[in-house]
Amino acid sequence: MKMTSIISVNFNQPEVTIAFLKSVKEHAGEIPLEVILVDNGSKVDHGPEFLATFPGLIYLRSAENLGFAGGNNIGIERATGDFLLLLNNDTEITPNLIPVLSEELDRNPEIGLISPLLLYYDQPDLIQYAGFTEMNYLTCRNKGIGNMEHNSGQYDQASRETAFCHGAAMMCRRTDLERVGLMEAHYFLYYEELDWCEKFKRAGMKIWFSGRTKVYHKESVSVGKESSIKTYFMTRNRMLFIRRNTGWLNTLLFSLFYIFIACPKQMLVYLKKGRTDLIKWVMKGLIWNFSHSNQSADLGFKI
Structure with missing residues (x-):
């Protein structure tokens, strides 16, 4: 066997x-x-x-x-x-x-x-x-x-x-x-x-x-406690995934959607929740993708 x-x-x-x-x-x-x-x-x-x-x-x-x-x-x-x-x-x-x-x-x-x-x-x-x-x-x-x-x-x-x-x-x-x-x-x-x-x-x-x-x-049904590390890597990696796995045209169209619709929407959600501290981590996760290659080992976040 x-x-x-x-x-x-x-x-x-x-x-x-x-x-x-x-x-x-x-x-x-x-x-x-x-x-x-x-x-x-x-x-x-x-x-x-x-x-x-x-x-x-x-x-x-x-x-x-x-x-x-x-x-x-x-x-x-x-x-x-x-x-x-x-x-x-x-x-x-x-x-x-x-x-x-x-x-x-x-x-x-x-x-x-x-x-x-x-x-x-x-x-x-x-x-x-x-x-x-x-x-x-x-x-x-x-x-x-x-x-x-x-x-x-x-x-x-x-x-x-x-x-x-x-x-x-x-x-x-x-x-x-x-x-x-x-x-x-x-x-x-x-x-x-x-x-x-x-x-x-x-x-x-x-x-x-x-x-x-x-x-x-054992993950809870209500999992999802917001934190700086979760916000940063969720934002960063959603775009990184697209950059790594689709062509340039799809990446461009996704980027326009992400920059002008998805990320602003998420920041508004944090504003309404009173979690203004997380807004900067959305920005940092987004900016990382414009300053690093899709193979970069630099996490952009101190672990």
Whole structure:
């Protein structure tokens, strides 16, 4: 049986990560498996506790916070499995997760990346993800399929192509990365998994959703606490994604929309909310794109 490498990243969430490791230990069964945990520059090294929770864990520690993509890339480069399963540390798995996803990849060589059904951990009958609609590249907007629907089994037999995977849970073949490459670490936060999906598509592979298995995600239904880091990277990376993944004409049309409609609208929202402190971060995220190449490693934000 082929081996799967589970890769996850911890950043200052030891309790959440320990619960994740316990979930893997409980539900992975006898499947050939290696589990790789990357600590992304946490203030305190909880390595001994992680290793005690999951004997045999491959624990890697980065001296600095490299972001979602950078942390996962460390794990990917260390992995030896035939399949790579990237899971957020705030997820808990189910017993058939690995068999179903790996079976889908074995059965259909056209699949590049695949994600399962995601349910909210605190409201397990509520769907977070059942796929994504196609991107409107002129606005860089799409919609989540199934999001906030009551789970009544409507996606249990679904196995279909979708526009994008969900970064909380996605599997690929290790050999495919020889063509596709790693995630782009210079996104740091937000849009990196969408960009990775685009890379798989350009390599001629499909993005897939399977409702035949599921993962519980501890992200809150009301997630979205506004902050300078979220505002900056959301603004910066929405435009960076378009610059990296569309032609010059689309980028120009998007830029006009973004500069004169989307960003002013967002600033007005912050003004009405009394969050004038965030307006400058919209501006900074926008300006970064006009002063940096789309390959720049300069984040423009002090982490």
